[in-house]
Amino acid sequence: MLELVQEIPSTNAALVARVGGGDCLLEGHWLIADRQTAGRGRAGRVWSDGFGNFMGSTPVRLAPHETAPQTLALVAGLALWDAIAVCAPGLPALYLKWPNDVLVGQAKLAGILLERVGNTVIVGIGVNLASAPVVPGRETASLAALGHPVARDAFAAILAERWAAHLGAWHAGQWPALRAAWEERAVPRGTLVSVNDRDHGPIMGGFAGIDADGVAQLRLADGRVLAIHAGDVDLVGEPAPPAARGDA
Structure with missing residues (x-):
């Protein structure tokens, strides 16, 4: 209706x-x-x-x-x-x-x-x-x-x-x-994003998909993957090309 x-x-x-x-x-x-x-x-x-x-x-x-x-x-x-x-x-x-x-x-x-x-x-x-x-x-x-x-x-x-x-x-x-x-x-994995995370403050990394609960994953420059439960995610520059999809 x-x-x-x-x-x-x-x-x-x-x-x-x-x-x-x-x-x-x-x-x-x-x-x-x-x-x-x-x-x-x-x-x-x-x-x-x-x-x-x-x-x-x-x-x-x-x-x-x-x-x-x-x-x-x-x-x-x-x-x-x-x-x-x-x-x-x-x-x-x-x-x-x-x-x-x-x-x-x-x-x-x-x-x-x-x-x-x-x-x-x-x-x-x-x-x-x-x-x-x-x-x-x-x-x-x-x-x-x-x-x-x-x-x-x-x-x-x-x-x-x-x-x-x-x-x-x-x-x-x-x-x-x-x-x-x-x-x-979604924006391709590997796309560089900035996050103002409530737990970690402002951080930057590559978008690495979502987990089973829909929580965003952010791959940091040192290779660690950080779970983003809440916060504003903004693109830094253009989205990564589709070839960048995968476990970025």
Whole structure:
């Protein structure tokens, strides 16, 4: 079900409030806004709405003993990458970046925000379809500017279908296959990234994939591999060429 509203402070905040108030939202329900007046990203960042862009949120009901909930950000990224690829076939340098961004080259095209309320995770997604916000110190992109205009509602239907398929696989215990698919679409291993890690401070190394719990791996200059559980990951220069894939 796609629930469309003209204007709302935040689709994520609205679903968080509804779930917190006892509303039993079903998986497959999407709240999609024409405009958000208080949209946000990770770490409380403000993210401009941009009329014609996609701004929507959907709930996930967690069952006992399922895969680590944080992997849902990667499952959402996979669905998002697939939907973009359908709407913009042949778009070069389309990458997933851990934990929650879709890039074209070094420019951010889309982002994901997860918020948990009890046994429900609210998955929020924003995609620059018609326009890209100006973000100081960061490149951004839109599908329209890249030569692939797509109507918001058409994109929403494709995304909802891809999300339902991947979420069903996640619930069915197919995270290992989803993890492999995510890595195939991610910035290549060996890509130099900088991380402002909460445990280690600012560090730099080569992206070395994700582990079974969806935790990013960073290979340092001395050969050690460091697990990055949380933090901002930024590309340093262009992504590594595909030939660099492997155990970088």
